[in-house]
Amino acid sequence: MSDEPVKVYTTAKELPKRLQPREMFDRIGAEHVPDEVLLAILLRFGTEGFNVVDLARELLREFGSLTALVRAEPGQLRKLKGIGPTKARELKTALELARRLSQEQVEDKATVHSPEDVARLLREPARELDHERFWVVLLDTRNKMKASPLQVSQGVLNASLVHAREVFRPAIQHAAAAVVLAHNHPSGDPQPSPEDLKITRELIESGKVLGIKVLDHVIVGQSRPGSASYFHSLRESGLVNFQA
Numbered sequence: 001m002s003d004e005p006v007k008v009y010t011t012a013k014e015l016p017k018r019l020q021p022r023e024m025f026d027r028i029g030a031e032h033v034p035d036e037v038l039l040a041i042l043l044r045f046g047t048e049g050f051n052v053v054d055l056a057r058e059l060l061r062e063f064g065s066l067t068a069l070v071r072a073e074p075g076q077l078r079k080l081k082g083i084g085p086t087k088a089r090e091l092k093t094a095l096e097l098a099r100r101l102s103q104e105q106v107e108d109k110a111t112v113h114s115p116e117d118v119a120r121l122l123r124e125p126a127r128e129l130d131h132e133r134f135w136v137v138l139l140d141t142r143n144k145m146k147a148s149p150l151q152v153s154q155g156v157l158n159a160s161l162v163h164a165r166e167v168f169r170p171a172i173q174h175a176a177a178a179v180v181l182a183h184n185h186p187s188g189d190p191q192p193s194p195e196d197l198k199i200t201r202e203l204i205e206s207g208k209v210l211g212i213k214v215l216d217h218v219i220v221g222q223s224r225p226g227s228a229s230y231f232h233s234l235r236e237s238g239l240v241n242f243q244a
C-alpha cells in the first residue's frame with residue numbers, strides 16, 4: 001500500500017480538468033452529471049480548504065437529498081460553512097424554479113384519466129410537506145381540470161378541519177361537474193386511516209345533495225423500497241363506495 005498522502009484539491013481549478021464542474025457539464029451534458037456537480041455550478045465557489053464540489057457534497061450529506069434541500073429555508077442553508085446569504089438565496093431560488101417547472105409540466109396534462117394522474121399532479125408539492133394537506137381537484141364532464149388543485153385545509157386530517165362547504169364552494173364557483181379529493185401522508189405510507197374513510201363517505205353524501213360527483217379520494221405518500229405504489233386510491237381499493 002502506498003504511503004503517499006491523498007491529494008486534496010482546495011479549489012475547483014486544482015481538480016483534474018475532466019472533474020471540473022463546468023468542463024464535465026460541457027463534456028457529458030447536464031442530464032448525465034451527478035447532483036453535486038450541478039450544485040457546484042450553482043454555488044460557483046468553495047470555501048477555505050473546501051473546493052466547490054466538496055461543498056456541494058457536504059450540502060447533500062447534511063440534508064440527505066435534493067428533496068430535503070428544496071424544503072430547507074435559507075437560514076438552514078446558511079448554517080453550513082461556506083454558504084452565506086447570497087449563496088443561500090441563489091440556491092433556494094434555483095431549487096424553487098425547478099420545483100415550479102416540475103409542477104407546471106405536470107399541470108399541462110389537464111385531463112384526469114386515473115388516480116395516478118392525480119397522484120402525479122400532487123407528488124412534488126406533497127413531497128416537500130411535513131404536515132397533512134387536503135386538496136380538491138375540480139373536473140368538467142370530460143374530466144378536464146377546471147383549475148389547479150385547490151388547497152382546502154392543512155394539519156392533522158379530521159372532520160373538524162375538512163368541511164364540505166370548503167370542499168364544494170370552489171366546485172360551485174368553477175361550475176365543476178365532479179371532484180377528486182386528495183391529501184398527503186407525510187409519513188410516506190399512503191394507506192388510509194379510519195378517519196380518511198369517514199371523511200370521504202361524508203363528502204360523497206354532501207356531493208350528492210349538491211349534484212357534484214366525488215369520483216375518488218387519492219392519498220399521496222412517497223416511494224419506498226419494496227412498496228407497490230406511492231399513492232392509494234380509495235375507489236380502486238373498494239374501501240369506500242363511490243357509486244351509492
